[in-house]
Amino acid sequence: MQLRHLADKAVSTGLQEPASSPAAAPIQTTEPRQPAGPDALDIFASIGMLAYEWDIVTDRLGWGDNLAEVLPGFADVDLSSGRAYGERLGAQSATSRFDAIVTATGSDDGNGVLFNAIYALAPPRETGGGPLVWIEDCGKWFAGRDGRPCRAHGVVRVITERHEMERRMTRSAQxxxxxxxxxxxxxxxxxxxxxxxxxxxxxxxxxxxxxxxxxxxxxxxxxxxxxxxxxxxxxxxxxxxxxxxxxxxxxxxxxxxxxxxxxxxxxxxxxxxxxxxxxxxxxxxxxxxxxxxxxxxxxxxxxxxxxxxxxxxxxxxxxxxxxxxxxxxxxxxxxxSLARDNGRLHALQISDSVVSALNERRVELAFQPIVQAQTGQTAFYEALLRVRLADGSIVVPGDILPIAEKSGLVRLLDQRVLELALAQLRADPSLRISVNASVATLHDPEWPEWLANATRVYAGVADRLTIEITETTLIDDFDKTRQLITDCKRQGIKFAMDDFGAGHTSFRNLRLLDFDFVKIDGVFVQNIIKSQDDRFFVRTLTDLARHLGLKIVAEWVEDEETAQLLQGWGVDYFQGSLYGSAVMVAAPGESQPLARLA
CATH class of the missing domain: 3.30.70.270 (Reverse transcriptase/Diguanylate cyclase domain)
Known part of the structure; x- marks a missing residue:
């Protein structure tokens, strides 16, 4: 039950003047009261509520008999009038009972008008003083014949602890x-x-x-x-x-x-x-x-x-x-808006360059070796996108992919990279390649069919192809990703989870997806010699992958000390500058592109 809704019932149980106040005749009221149960005051006392009634015209203030329990620091203080009570108001108070009554909206239709106030009371110095006591005051005021408040009743309770907590929360927000x-x-x-x-x-x-x-x-x-x-x-x-x-x-x-x-x-x-x-x-x-x-x-x-x-x-x-x-x-x-206009112009220029590169076959591949951890021998290559501009300069993915994704061109880039990789696989039967697939490509409903057609055109190479999917992609549409992996693996294609550890895929989801490899995100690998947190995290990832029977690739392996540590943990493959950077490769004789921009 709300505090303010208890005000009427509290007052109806009977009130008394404070012990220190002069004797006064009982406050007469005309409002009908509902009889309260015989233990109502005990209930109010048990939950820290103190009832009062205030005759605003005569300024007499009456209190329930649990005043000493609720406000022990004020038990021997004169609180028999609104004025005396108001003198105890702390300077930090933003309002008072009187302010709450005179500023309350609405008019009394015979049932009273609700009011609420939160303020502080300062214990008197003559009784020892002390910290401020914060009060929540809820009740109703009733109008006299002139329509203005003539009396009020309600309940108060101490909220000092709550007020301090709210003050700390407010400060933490500020x-x-x-x-x-x-x-x-x-x-x-x-x-x-x-x-x-x-x-x-x-x-x-x-x-x-x-x-x-x-x-x-x-x-x-x-x-x-x-x-x-x-x-x-x-x-x-x-x-x-x-x-x-x-x-x-x-x-x-x-x-x-x-x-x-x-x-x-x-x-x-x-x-x-x-x-x-x-x-x-x-x-x-x-x-x-x-x-x-x-x-x-x-x-x-x-x-x-x-x-x-x-x-x-x-x-x-x-x-x-x-x-x-x-x-x-x-x-x-x-x-x-010059910066934004320049940004839009730059985006349009990049988009035009990508379109031209696709149409003029200036999308190329660079191969970075992925080596066996035990022998250092190359096991397969990751095929990385490179775009050659009209002036002959080379652009790396980081410079164009954000704009390509926004402009809807990334799917076409993915298709061209995959097409080039399939051509390389057909030209060299000993070659094994992994390629990346973007979120837009994976969510393209036409891509599975395109991939099936591509593997038919380049027959006999699907089992030497691995498609890498970033871990964060899985969160976007888990069921669709799972179905896609299942369909592609029927053709012999392998799948790797790229940036393993960056997206915190659940153990359950990892078990449900039929991956062949996991590639541990290089940001966790590059500092494992210096960072105890990274060592713990990478070791946990390797133990999880090995438990699931997955092959493990560690990215960004840049020194022998890191390689030896990872090898001891059971990592299967290494990729990084220690074993070779990405190198441009010449395209073999190839068929007509499977997709071409108009």
């Missing part, structure tokens, strides 16, 4: 627990306050979005504890190098936002450049030693670059994205 910097939400509130100032007196202000570079690599190289120490140090360094009235907020992950009040574009550039220098010039001290880091900054100036916090943040992120581009300045100030 300030970052790791660095003590304010949250993005609180930064947005400050920005909104500055934007809402009168136009005649409003001053421009800047927001600098500061991003720590390569935090992921730092975490992998030095450990997450060192990464956290760097983030804490960055927050401290930012606060030490801005004005007292400027604000520093933890924006997200490796990003901080600095709000510079009364700041124009030139001042924002000057401050941003200075922050970049002070971040880079002195290494950060961590438990494992000094670590040098660098940062990039995207800047906006309000209200020129936005008249709401959301727009300002969006534009700051666009400026930061521009600063992160290859060969870009470390500090970029937002300039209307």
């Amino acid at each position: 300030f970052d627990a790791l660095t003590g910097a304010m949250s993005r939400a609180l930064l947005a509130e400050h920005s909104l306050r500055l934007l809402g100032q009168p136009e005649k007196t409003r001053k421009p202000f800047a927001i600098l979005l500061v991003a720590l570079e390569n935090l992921f690599a730092l975490n992998r190289t030095y450990g997450y504890d060192a990464g956290d120490e760097i983030i804490v140090g960055l927050a401290s360094r930012l606060r030490s190098n801005v004005r007292v009235n400027d604000l520093v907020a933890r924006y997200a992950g490796n990003k901080f936002a600095v709000l510079l009040e009364n700041c124009d574009v030139e001042q924002a550039k000057s401050t941003g450049q200075r922050l970049i220098e002070v971040i880079a010039q002195t290494p950060f001290t961590t438990e494992i030693g000094s670590i040098s880091v660098s940062a990039r900054i995207g800047a906006v100036v309000a209200p020129r670059d936005g008249r709401s916090p959301a727009v300002l943040f969006q534009h700051a992120e666009e400026a930061l994205d521009a600063a992160r581009q290859r060969n870009a300045q470390r500090l970029v100030c937002y300039a209307t």
